[in-house]
Amino acid sequence: MYTKEIIAPQVSDWEMLEDFSDGLQEKSSNISTNVARLRKTPGEREPVFRILLDLKSIKEEASQAKLELGIAIAHLMEGLIARFRDGEVIFSQAFSEAILLALDRFSMTVDNLLHHVPLKDLKLMALLQHLEKATYAPPDKVDSICNAMIEAVTGFPSVLSGISRVTALPMDSGKEEEFPPTTPNPEPKEIRHVASHLQFFRSFAVQLETRSPFFKGRTNRILRLALETNKAANSPVDPVQLEAAIYMHDLGMLILQEQVWLKVGYLSAEDRLSLRNHPGYGAGLLQRMPGWEAAATMVAQHHEMPNGNGYPENLKGNEICPGAKIISIVDAFEAVMLKHSHRGKHISILRAIAEVNACDNQFDVDWTHFFNQTIRRTIGIT
Numbered sequence: 461m462y463t464k465e466i467i468a469p470q471v472s473d474w475e476m477l478e479d480f481s482d483g484l485q486e487k488s489s490n491i492s493t494n495v496a497r498l499r500k501t502p503g504e505r506e507p508v509f510r511i512l513l514d515l516k517s518i519k520e521e522a523s524q525a526k527l528e529l530g531i532a533i534a535h536l537m538e539g540l541i542a543r544f545r546d547g548e549v550i551f552s553q554a555f556s557e558a559i560l561l562a563l564d565r566f567s568m569t570v571d572n573l574l575h576h577v578p579l580k581d582l583k584l585m586a587l588l589q590h591l592e593k594a595t596y597a598p599p600d601k602v603d604s605i606c607n608a609m610i611e612a613v614t615g616f617p618s619v620l621s622g623i624s625r626v627t628a629l630p631m632d633s634g635k636e637e638e639f640p641p642t643t644p645n646p647e648p649k650e651i652r653h654v655a656s657h658l659q660f661f662r663s664f665a666v667q668l669e670t671r672s673p674f675f676k677g678r679t680n681r682i683l684r685l686a687l688e689t690n691k692a693a694n695s696p697v698d699p700v701q702l703e704a705a706i707y708m709h710d711l712g713m714l715i716l717q718e719q720v721w722l723k724v725g726y727l728s729a730e731d732r733l734s735l736r737n738h739p740g741y742g743a744g745l746l747q748r749m750p751g752w753e754a755a756a757t758m759v760a761q762h763h764e765m766p767n768g769n770g771y772p773e774n775l776k777g778n779e780i781c782p783g784a785k786i787i788s789i790v791d792a793f794e795a796v797m798l799k800h801s802h803r804g805k806h807i808s809i810l811r812a813i814a815e816v817n818a819c820d821n822q823f824d825v826d827w828t829h830f831f832n833q834t835i836r837r838t839i840g841i842t
Contacts, residue, residue, distance in 0.1 A: 466528045467584040471573055473525070480525040481570050487514040488567050495556050502551040511541055532588060533566045539595040540602075549602045558606035561613060561814060562591055568818060581818045586612040614814040615832070654700060657749065661707035664742075668710055674798050682706055685790040685834060690783075692830040697783040698754060705758035708746055709787055712738025736771045739763055758783035762791065767821045785824040789816060789831050792823070 471477050491514050494507035515538045522530025537559060543549045565587055572579055590609030594602050610616070665679040683706045690697045715738070739760050746756035761784035764770035766777050796812035813835060816823060 466532060467588070468579060469527055469529055469569075469573065474574075476525045477527070477570070477574060480521050480527065480530075481574060483521055484518060484530075484567060484570055487518055488563055490514050491563055492560060495560055498551050499553075499556055508541060508545050512538060512545070515541070527570075529569060529584065530566060533562055533591065536588070536591040536595045537562055540591070543595070543599075543602075549599050552603050552606075554603045554606040554610070558591070558594065558609050561610060562587060564814065565613065565818075568815070577821055581821075583613045583818075615817050616813050616836070654751075657752070658700075658704060658707070661704050664711050664714065665707040668714055671714075678794060678798075679707065682787075682790050682794050685793065685831070686786050688834040688838070689786050689790065689827065689831045692833045693827070697758075697786065701752070701754040702758065702783050702786065704746065704752055704755035705762070705783055705787060708742035708755065709759045709762050709791065710738065710742070711745065711759075712741035715741055736763075739772060754781075754783070757781050758787060760784075762787040764788075765822050766824050769821070780824070782827070785827045786831075789823050789827055792816060792819075793831075 491511050494511050494514075497504060497507040515534045519531050519534035519538070522528075522534060540549075540555070540559065544551050544555070549555065565582055565584070569579060569582055569584065571577075572582070587609065590605055590612055594605040594609065597605050662679070669675040669678055683703060686702055686706050687699055690699060690702055739762060743756045743760035746752040746759060758781055761773075761775060761780050764773065764775040764780045764784060765788075766780065766785075768774050768776040770780075793812045793816055796815050797809065813832075816828060816831065
C-alpha cells in the first residue's frame with residue numbers, strides 16, 4: 461500500500477533535493493540511452509548492467525534525500541529489469557515504454573517539487589500500482605500490464621498500433637509536405653496581399669529550421685497540429701492569423717545565441733532571462749504590419765500560462781487569447797518530441813503526449829482536450 465507520504469512527498473531539505481535532481485537528470489539520460497541500445501540489440505549485457513547500476517544509485521540518493529517515492533519507483537524498476545536480465549520476460553516495446561514512462565514521471569515529480577507545482581496530474585498512485593503488478597506478474601501478463609499502465613498514466617493507450625499512419629508527428633527525414641498559405645475569402649487583390657505576407661512570415665520559420673538538423677519539418681508539424689486542434693474546436697481562432705503566429709512565434713530565437721536555445725538540460729537563470737524576451741520580437745514585427753494584430757497577440761502571449769506563471773506578462777486564464785493557448789500546447793509537444801527523439805519515434809510521441817497531459821497548470825484544459833482529439837485522430841486511435 462502506497463501512502464500519501466510516498467505519492468505526495470514533503471520536502472524538508474531543498475538544497476538536498478536540488479542536488480538529487482542534478483544527479484537524477486544525468487542518470488535518467490544514461491538509462492534512456494541504454495534502453496535505446498537494448499531496443500536495438502536486446503542480447504547485450506552491458507546496458508542491462510549499467511541500467512541496474514544507475515537505478516541502484518537513484519535509490520540510494522533518494523534515500524539520502526528522504527524521497528520515498530524515488531526509492532519505491534527505482535526498486536520496482538530494478539525488479540523489472542532484473543526479470544529481463546534473468547530471461548523471465550522479453551524486452552518488448554510495451555516493456556521499454558513502461559520503464560521510460562516510470563522514469564520520466566519520477567523526473568517530472570522532482571521537477572514539480574522544485575518549482576512548487578502540484579503533483580495531482582502525474583497519476584503517481586496508478587503508476588506505482590501498475591509498476592508493482594508488472595514486477596511480480598506471470599511473464600505472459602507483463603506486457604498487458606505495461607500497456608494498462610501506459611493508458612492509466614497518460615490517458616492514451618499504446619500508440620504503437622497506429623504509429624505507422626502518423627504523418628505529422630515524427631521527425632522524419634523524408635520529403636516534407638509543403639503547406640500552401642491559408643487564405644480567407646476576400647477580394648483577389650487582398651488574397652494576394654495576405655498570401656504574400658504569409659510567405660514572408662514563413663521564410664523566417666524556414667530560416668530557423670536551418671539552425672539544427674533536428675528542426676527539419678518543424679514548421680509544418682506545428683502548423684498542422686495547431687490548425688487541426690483549432691478545427692476540432694470548430695475554429696474559434698482565425699486560421700489565417702493562427703498560421704501567421706505559428707510562423708512568427710519563434711522569430712526571436714534567430715536573434716538569441718544558439719547555445720541558449722539549443723542547450724540540452726536545465727537552463728541557467730541568465731539563459732532563462734534571455735528566452736523570456738523572445739516572444740516580443742515576432743509580436744513587435746506583426747504589430748507594425750496592419751491587419752496582423754491578432755497574430756501579434758498570439759505570439760506575444762504564447763508562453764503565458766493559465767496559472768499566471770508564464771511570461772512575459774504573467775497573464776492568467778482568459779487574459780490569454782485562445783490562439784496563444786493552442787501555440788503553447790503544440791510548441792511544447794514538438795519540444796518534448798525533439799528532446800526525446802533519440803528514444804525512437806514511438807517513445808518520443810508517448811513521452812510528449814504524457815507530458816502535455818500532465819501539465820494542467822501550464823496548458824489550458826479545454827484546449828488540451830481538443831489537442832488530444834487531434835492526436836488520437838492522427839495516430840488512428842478512436
